Amino acid sequence: MAPRVLVSDKLSETAVQIFRDRGVEVDYLPDLGKDKDALLAAIPNYDGLAIRSATKVTPKIIAAATKLKVIGRAGIGVDNVDIPAATQRGIVVMNTPFGNAITTAEHAISMMMALARQIPEANASTHAGKWEKNRFMGVELFNKTLGVIGCGNIGSIVADRALGLKMKVIAFDPFLSPERAIEIGVEKVELDEIFRRSDFITLHTPLTEKTRNIIDAAALAKCKKGVRIINCARGGLVVEDALYDALKSGHVAGAALDVFEVEPATSHKLFELDNVVATPHLGASTGEAQENVALQVAEQMADYLISGAVSNALNMPSISADEAPRLRPFIAVAEKLGSFAGQLTEEPVTGIVIEYAGDVGEMNTRALTSAALSGVLQPMLGTVNMVSAPVVARERGIKVDEVKQTQRGAYETYIRLTVRTAHLERSVAGTVFSDGKARVIQIKGIDMEAEFGPHMLYVTNEDKPGFIGALGTILGNAGVNIATFNLGRRAQGGEAICLVSIDEAPPAEVLQAVARLPQVKQAKPLAF
Numbered sequence: 001m002a003p004r005v006l007v008s009d010k011l012s013e014t015a016v017q018i019f020r021d022r023g024v025e026v027d028y029l030p031d032l033g034k035d036k037d038a039l040l041a042a043i044p045n046y047d048g049l050a051i052r053s054a055t056k057v058t059p060k061i062i063a064a065a066t067k068l069k070v071i072g073r074a075g076i077g078v079d080n081v082d083i084p085a086a087t088q089r090g091i092v093v094m095n096t097p098f099g100n101a102i103t104t105a106e107h108a109i110s111m112m113m114a115l116a117r118q119i120p121e122a123n124a125s126t127h128a129g130k131w132e133k134n135r136f137m138g139v140e141l142f143n144k145t146l147g148v149i150g151c152g153n154i155g156s157i158v159a160d161r162a163l164g165l166k167m168k169v170i171a172f173d174p175f176l177s178p179e180r181a182i183e184i185g186v187e188k189v190e191l192d193e194i195f196r197r198s199d200f201i202t203l204h205t206p207l208t209e210k211t212r213n214i215i216d217a218a219a220l221a222k223c224k225k226g227v228r229i230i231n232c233a234r235g236g237l238v239v240e241d242a243l244y245d246a247l248k249s250g251h252v253a254g255a256a257l258d259v260f261e262v263e264p265a266t267s268h269k270l271f272e273l274d275n276v277v278a279t280p281h282l283g284a285s286t287g288e289a290q291e292n293v294a295l296q297v298a299e300q301m302a303d304y305l306i307s308g309a310v311s312n313a314l315n316m317p318s319i320s321a322d323e324a325p326r327l328r329p330f331i332a333v334a335e336k337l338g339s340f341a342g343q344l345t346e347e348p349v350t351g352i353v354i355e356y357a358g359d360v361g362e363m364n365t366r367a368l369t370s371a372a373l374s375g376v377l378q379p380m381l382g383t384v385n386m387v388s389a390p391v392v393a394r395e396r397g398i399k400v401d402e403v404k405q406t407q408r409g410a411y412e413t414y415i416r417l418t419v420r421t422a423h424l425e426r427s428v429a430g431t432v433f434s435d436g437k438a439r440v441i442q443i444k445g446i447d448m449e450a451e452f453g454p455h456m457l458y459v460t461n462e463d464k465p466g467f468i469g470a471l472g473t474i475l476g477n478a479g480v481n482i483a484t485f486n487l488g489r490r491a492q493g494g495e496a497i498c499l500v501s502i503d504e505a506p507p508a509e510v511l512q513a514v515a516r517l518p519q520v521k522q523a524k525p526l527a528f
């Protein structure tokens with residue numbers, strides 16, 4: 001039976017045509033996604049769901065989606081999809097990472113210009129028959145400083161266009177390497193410097209727990225008087241109440257917003273203010289971008305539904321149907337090793353080396369390396385996946401080296417991943433046992449043998465008596481149950497590592513108490 005896809009948001013008809021040409025049945029119901037109950041009733045009938053940002057794919061929708069195999073996001077942001085819930089149900093979530101980037105960057109630049117010259121207000125006044133030549137006094141962009149928060153695909157295109165307008169561009173992005181900053185002509189700065197120096201600030205990060213409320217009242221207070229703010233990324237990055245107050249007081253001269261905490265934003269106190277330019281989430285709305293993303297999402301979803309091939313998936317490695325069964329456990333270990341190193345790395349990564357020894361050296365190590373890179377980059381970038389990870393790493397100037405040797409050592413297969421930054425080098429090695437499960441077998445050259453757990457505690461310490469008991473007591477007193485406990489040390493009395501799998505994420509006070517133990521150098525939570 002032919003697979004069946006529901007398109008529940010407005011998509012170019014190209015997508016519908018591609019599905020049909022590829023033998024996929026398709027129902028194009030562009031308003032259905034906005035009606036939660038109708039979507040809930042319809043979803044059990046479909047193998048695929050193609051969406052943009054209006055359809056909210058909640059755990060409830062996913063629970064009802066008994067046949068669903070793939071969700072395709074024709075666009076970039078996937079914050080409207082509950083990916084963990086989809087993953088748990090074995091539903092692949094894919095997006096189209098680059099198709100609307102230029103269009104969105106152009107919207108941000110348009111919004112900046114509209115703000116600088118009050119175009120919307122002047123337009124409304126002129127249409128109303130007034131000729132208020134003296135009312136609208138603008139500012140030049142020439143020689144002004146633009147602060148870019150989040151300098152990935154869209155942020156770096158915005159920077160390029162702003163440099164063309166002869167602006168000075170400064171950027172805050174923890175994953176922007178100094179080399180990449182030089183290459184794209186921006187000055188890499190800390191967040192506070194963005195606030196202190198910018199005449200205009202534009203946001204281009206995903207919405208994550210780290211970026212939520214990145215511009216709040218305290219941040220606005222640090223800004224120059226007269227700063228102008230542009231948000232074409234996601235509502236939730238800017239605290240709207242704080243922005244309102246700062247606009248009212250005149251500390252912020254203007255704001256241009258394409259996105260809002262609650263969408264659709266049909267009424268909002270920000271709309272009372274003349275110095276707010278607002279558009280209804282139009283960042284990706286050009287014919288060109290919509291053709292790109294519709295074509296790409298339909299091709300990707302049809303490929304998956306017909307042949308099992310996966311591309312641009314956010315929750316599954318990208319592999320051909322033939323390789324899938326053999327590669328899968330190795331892809332999982334590569335991604336987990338990358339994630340292990342990525343979660344511990346808090347400064348720009350300059351290099352990643354992935355070494356394969358034994359049987360794994362003869363496999364499709366490109367897919368494995370992509371999985372490892374995706375694991376390293378995901379804790380910071382959120383939406384990076386196996387397909388985009390190599391490109392993203394290259395764009396950020398991260399040097400990636402793959403070393404293969406087919407000779408076996410103590411293990412049949414051995415993968416070691418080393419992450420380099422300007423100040424440190426950290427390696428972690430793993431393998432897949434005959435039970436198909438991944439194990440960590442070495443951290444920083446120290447041998448151990450640990451399974452990956454959903455919640456883990458990574459502790460580096462000095463090998464001195466009393467540490468294990470004290471750690472156990474802290475966890476026990478906090479009611480945190482230990483699932484597995486693994487230790488390794490370089491030499492008696494020397495550097496040691498402790499990897500504990502626990503049944504829940506460690507509360508902040510537990511981490512602080514562990515970090516205060518006299519033997520402990522570092523205590524970090526990890527999640528897999």
Ligand SMILES: NC(=O)c1ccc[n+]([C@@H]2O[C@H](COP(=O)([O-])OP(=O)(O)OC[C@H]3O[C@@H](n4cnc5c(N)ncnc54)[C@H](O)[C@@H]3O)[C@@H](O)[C@H]2O)c1
Binds near residue numbers: 153204259281
């Ligand atoms: N308005 C629209 O219609 C529209 C259209 C497309 C995308 N978007 C939004 O734009 C966002 C960016 O898209 P992109 O393609 O450039 O993504 P990207 O992944 O290429 O770039 C995001 C950048 O943000 C950086 N980042 C992550 N955490 C950060 C932090 N805490 N502080 C500073 N920087 C941080 C990352 O390092 C990365 O370089 C998307 O996540 C999406 O939500 C909006």
Ligand SMILES: O=C(O)[C@H](O)COP(=O)(O)O
Binds near residue numbers: 052076077282284
């Ligand atoms: O993340 C994206 O791609 C944009 O927010 C575009 O959203 P849209 O497809 O709903 O216009």
